[in-house]
Amino acid sequence: MTDMAVSRPPFDRAALYRWLFLLLVAGFVAVPLIATLLGGFKSLGDLRTNPFGLPREWEWSNYGDILLSKRYWQMLWNSFVISSLTTIITLIVAAMAAFVFAHLRFFGSRMLLNYFTMGLLFPAATAILPLFIKVRDLGLLDTYFGVVLPQVAFALAMSILLFRRFFRDLPHELLEAALVDGCSYPRFFRFVTLPLSTPILATVGTITFVHSWNSYLLPLVMLNSDAMYPWPLGIMVYQGEYTADWHLILAFITLTILPTFLLFVLAQKHIVAGLTVGAVKG
Amino acid sequence: MSTTALGRAAASGKLTAVVLFLPPALLLFTLFVILPVGEAAWYSGFNWNGFGRPTNWIGFTNYEYVFEARAFGLALRNNILIIVISLGIQLPLALTLAILLAEKFRGAVALRMLFFLPYVLAEVATGLIFSFVYDGDYGLLAGVWRLFGAEPPHLLASTQTSMLAILIVVIWKYFGFHMMLFIAALQGQDQHLVEAARIDGASRWQVLRHITIPLLYPTIRLSVFFAVVGSLQLFDLVMPLTRGGPADSSQTMVSFLYSHGVTRMRIGYGSAIGVILFVICVTFAVTYKRWFMRDD
Numbered sequence: 001m002t003d004m005a006v007s008r009p010p011f012d013r014a015a016l017y018r019w020l021f022l023l024l025v026a027g028f029v030a031v032p033l034i035a036t037l038l039g040g041f042k043s044l045g046d047l048r049t050n051p052f053g054l055p056r057e058w059e060w061s062n063y064g065d066i067l068l069s070k071r072y073w074q075m076l077w078n079s080f081v082i083s084s085l086t087t088i089i090t091l092i093v094a095a096m097a098a099f100v101f102a103h104l105r106f107f108g109s110r111m112l113l114n115y116f117t118m119g120l121l122f123p124a125a126t127a128i129l130p131l132f133i134k135v136r137d138l139g140l141l142d143t144y145f146g147v148v149l150p151q152v153a154f155a156l157a158m159s160i161l162l163f164r165r166f167f168r169d170l171p172h173e174l175l176e177a178a179l180v181d182g183c184s185y186p187r188f189f190r191f192v193t194l195p196l197s198t199p200i201l202a203t204v205g206t207i208t209f210v211h212s213w214n215s216y217l218l219p220l221v222m223l224n225s226d227a228m229y230p231w232p233l234g235i236m237v238y239q240g241e242y243t244a245d246w247h248l249i250l251a252f253i254t255l256t257i258l259p260t261f262l263l264f265v266l267a268q269k270h271i272v273a274g275l276t277v278g279a280v281k282g
Numbered sequence: 283m284s285t286t287a288l289g290r291a292a293a294s295g296k297l298t299a300v301v302l303f304l305p306p307a308l309l310l311f312t313l314f315v316i317l318p319v320g321e322a323a324w325y326s327g328f329n330w331n332g333f334g335r336p337t338n339w340i341g342f343t344n345y346e347y348v349f350e351a352r353a354f355g356l357a358l359r360n361n362i363l364i365i366v367i368s369l370g371i372q373l374p375l376a377l378t379l380a381i382l383l384a385e386k387f388r389g390a391v392a393l394r395m396l397f398f399l400p401y402v403l404a405e406v407a408t409g410l411i412f413s414f415v416y417d418g419d420y421g422l423l424a425g426v427w428r429l430f431g432a433e434p435p436h437l438l439a440s441t442q443t444s445m446l447a448i449l450i451v452v453i454w455k456y457f458g459f460h461m462m463l464f465i466a467a468l469q470g471q472d473q474h475l476v477e478a479a480r481i482d483g484a485s486r487w488q489v490l491r492h493i494t495i496p497l498l499y500p501t502i503r504l505s506v507f508f509a510v511v512g513s514l515q516l517f518d519l520v521m522p523l524t525r526g527g528p529a530d531s532s533q534t535m536v537s538f539l540y541s542h543g544v545t546r547m548r549i550g551y552g553s554a555i556g557v558i559l560f561v562i563c564v565t566f567a568v569t570y571k572r573w574f575m576r577d578d
Contacts, residue, residue, distance in 0.1 A: 026393060123559075130321035131318045152314075184295030
């Protein structure tokens with residue numbers, strides 16, 4: 001009754017406040033990113049006197065030189081190899097283990113599953129020194145696999161739980177019918193479970209790839225030659241070399257986060273679902 | 283053959299599946315996750331630089347050194363500070379934004395994506411971007427200060443402000459993740475309750491206070507869990523900003539482990555830090571799950 005008449009004008013003011021608040025937060029998030037992108041186009045002097053505005057003179061060579069340099073492509077390649085290997089191995093190894101936990105009961109299966117869940121309780125950093133000794137003793141220091149294998153191992157707990165939940169929710173009649181028809185478990189896994197599991201493969205794959213692509217501590221400890229460095233290490237080396245040449249560093253940062261940014265824009269639905277829903281269900 | 287249980291299992295490939303599918307995961311997990319934790323406990327009893335085998339057993343001396351180190355106290359304080367800020371500022375911010383952006387209006391989706399973007403960017407890149415923002419000569423902050431004719435501060439170079447600077451980056455980087463958790467939960471909520479309450483004359487605020495937020499409690503508990511676990515392992519962000527300095531003022535547990543254990547190759551000492559961090563993480567995770575997340 002009076003409700004409409006009374007609440008109408010204040011509601012509009014609320015909407016105004018809401019937009020102001022949202023714009024404020026948007027500015028907080030976006031300004032550093034835009035300034036980084038634009039800063040890469042400036043000269044050092046321009047950057048100093050004019051950190052926020054458009055470049056007075058667009059210095060395309062800042063970006064051009066980096067794009068033409070070998071080190072930029074080398075470190076992206078290293079990151080790509082490490083992340084791809086980590087993702088592929090994690091998907092295969094975790095899916096196989098999860099399949100067993102989802103469909104087969106045997107003595108100790110419950111205990112083994114709990115054993116894997118322990119991996120969720122602590123980060124890799126807690127055991128980084130023994131991990132270093134282990135990788136060194138295996139002769140894997142300064143190799144891709146010295147980074148990949150520990151990353152896979154630490155991704156297993158979460159991945160197995162996500163896969164297991166998904167596999168258990170697949171229609172049970174499928175497995176029973178297949179077994180009656182003489183299909184074996186391994187064949188069932190290969191020809192029925194996996195083809196039906198694209199959504200969860202995409203989710204786990206996204207989580208693993210993004211984490212590996214961005215990871216810093218493990219490569220930092222396991223790799224010691226520039227030629228092997230993935231981009232988070234390479235960019236730190238670059239910053240160390242060009243300490244005060246912020247215009248170059250900003251161009252370099254922009255170019256290194258470009259792949260992540262493009263992937264995010266192209267596959268935002270999968271990435272958001274993977275990183276949030278994945279986290280919730282784990 | 284087909285009459286025995288083992289035979290039937292073999293025919294359906296049950297045994298093959300177990301014997302073939304489980305060992306790779308088991309081997310990798312044991313070798314690179316479980317064994318290193320055990321070895322950390324073992325190594326932490328030695329004074330060892332990593333060459334040869336550990337022989338110089340010193341008992342709990344490494345732990346004494348860790349607890350006496352000024353940097354450890356600072357690291358612990360900073361980790362607690364990060365948790366407090368995460369829960370006291372970041373979580374309410376994320377919740378407010380989620381409630382605003384869960385509604386459908388033009389631009390809502392774009393804003394959600396913008397706010398989530400920092401979470402996807404690597405910590406190292408984020409740290410470098412903000413070391414530019416904070417730079418006293420070329421940075422954005424310096425630009426603002428100069429606008430008012432003031433001498434720009436060097437936030438990262440002062441023991442007083444280095445941690446404050448990092449805390450702001452932590453919020454910038456992670457609030458979007460928590461916001462997305464809340465939005466996902468809000469969109470899963472049954473709208474009938476809200477509609478019924480509105481028909482019964484409840485105000486928007488009352489609906490929020492008595493229906494929407496209580497329904498979010500499980501997600502809030504989850505978000506708190508992630509915030510604490512994330513704070514405990516914060517490292518990548520600290521390195522490009524301050525490397526834990528100046529004078530250890532912005533050290534976190536992991537950066538302390540790195541700068542005092544790894545870079546100096548003090549395996550025993552670093553392992554002791556690792557074990558302490560391990561105990562903190564596991565104690566927290568187990569108690570929290572038992573007390574607050576029993577229904578999951």
